Amino acid sequence: MPRAVAGPEIERLIQLLGRLPGLGPRSARRATLHLIKKRETLMAPLGLALQDVLGKIVECQVCGNVDVRDPCTVCTDHHREPGVIVVVAEVADLWALERANAINAKYHVLGGVLSPLDGVGPDDLNLTKLVTRVGAGGVEEVILALGATVDAQTTAHYVTDLLRETGVKVTRLAHGVPVGGELDHLDEGTLSAAIRARTVL
Amino acid sequence: MPRAVAGPEIERLIQLLGRLPGLGPRSARRATLHLIKKRETLMAPLGLALQDVLGKIVECQVCGNVDVRDPCTVCTDHHREPGVIVVVAEVADLWALERANAINAKYHVLGGVLSPLDGVGPDDLNLTKLVTRVGAGGVEEVILALGATVDAQTTAHYVTDLLRETGVKVTRLAHGVPVGGELDHLDEGTLSAAIRARTVL
Structure with a gap:
């Protein structure tokens, strides 16, 4: 003005x-x-x-979520499946999964993904508490919901290695065609992944 | 959620x-x-x-603008032409005219337009102070920048009548084709007004 x-x-x-x-x-x-x-x-x-x-506002000392209480609303919700931990990069990803009503589980927020270019190493992520949580027992599955960028994939591999000795089952989100998405707008990587992971009708 | x-x-x-x-x-x-x-x-x-x-936050006792001081930033700006008062319905209209850098004048904010259906009568608008301002002298022109709805036009007529005995020159904004607007998206009223007010090139 x-x-x-x-x-x-x-x-x-x-x-x-x-x-x-x-x-x-x-x-x-x-x-x-x-x-x-x-x-x-x-x-x-x-x-x-x-x-x-x-x-x-505080960071949840269990899962890294941000809330007005610690442990957070999600960690203290006894209606959630305690044996499944969904690992996300950011609080925004947790909110997005909850908005989709995608799964009734607990979460673990890393606070980012590994990024050598941005100087984000393992010590910068909320990883130690994840290993502790899984090591404490009662966890059957860790779902890595980390996106499909190179940094996110690197992080997924790193977390998988980190959790290997706990013997917990580690899974990742499926790749494929977004629901409602059109094929000719999708990149080659997504299309190849969707073909490889095709399902029988 | x-x-x-x-x-x-x-x-x-x-x-x-x-x-x-x-x-x-x-x-x-x-x-x-x-x-x-x-x-x-x-x-x-x-x-x-x-x-x-x-x-x-306070309402300016001179012009009805809303600001953190009274008289407001506009009324106390001595670089503005004091002889011209632009009458607007809302503070938002004042901001819009200033953003357009349309005129270097003072303003008067009515706080709405006459609307019998919504129960807005002359007593609900900031009209008495406008008559006082104009009556105090030094004002050469009052520009009614009141929009083109029926209620706004009614208000414009009412204000014109109200100011008639002060002898001040009262003008209104031109009707016409919006700059950058396409003819076939315009309503008939605007097109007729634009034809009537056509200018020689």
Whole structure:
């Protein structure tokens, strides 16, 4: 905006909202105006909710999930199958699997994947606690839900090696055609994997 | 999400963020995860910025704009032409005109338009202060930037009548083809208005 139409406090709010994924500078302005308009019913509660979460947020010492309690909501949920641990790179992946209602299991969040180029080594990932959890017994299967990038695949191999001596069954997600996806938009690697893993009808 | 993957504080944050324009339930989750990840550099400053704006926000007693000071940033800007007042329905319209760098003038925010159906009458709009401002002298032109809906046009007529005895020149925005717009996407009213207001090349 060429000239200021509001004080610096408001400009700063626009700038911070514009750093959220999905909000550009223009929608950040719209969001700010909306907040100003709904200042009692939205701006005030949102400010409090942010302070509330900020003050309580902790990393779960069992699984590496981020929550307002430790152990986290997932780890303390007794309706989940305790014998299956789904290993994910990020909390976002855990949320995505839960949104899909894909499996009723426990999770383990690595906090990233191995990436020599970015300087992420085994010590930077939440691996020691995973070995401890599996070693403590009661775990029948570890599902590696780590994506299909080179770094993720490297990480999957590394975790598999790490868990080998515990004797636990280690599996990975299937590769294939995304449900609803069109063949001619898919890369060669996915198509080859889908052919190799074809199933009988 | 079928089961809770995080405590109620986090779910509440997602829900509140989802009420911002431009953010649906899914992008609110993404935004929440981003905030949790950047809790020192984004979540904390955003919480403070919201509290800061919330604590300072006031309606400008001169023009009806909303800002952290009264009179507002626009009214106290001495680089603006003081003899021209642009009348807008909402603060968002003021921001839009400023973003377009359309005019270097002062503003007057009505806080809505007349709408018998929604029970919005003249007493609900910031009209008395407009008459006072114009009556105080020094104003050469009042530009009604009120949109082209029936309610907005009714409001424009009402304001014109209201200002008639002050003798001030009252103008409205031109109707016509939006810049970059295609003719076959425009409604008949706009096309007729554009023909009537055609200009010589």
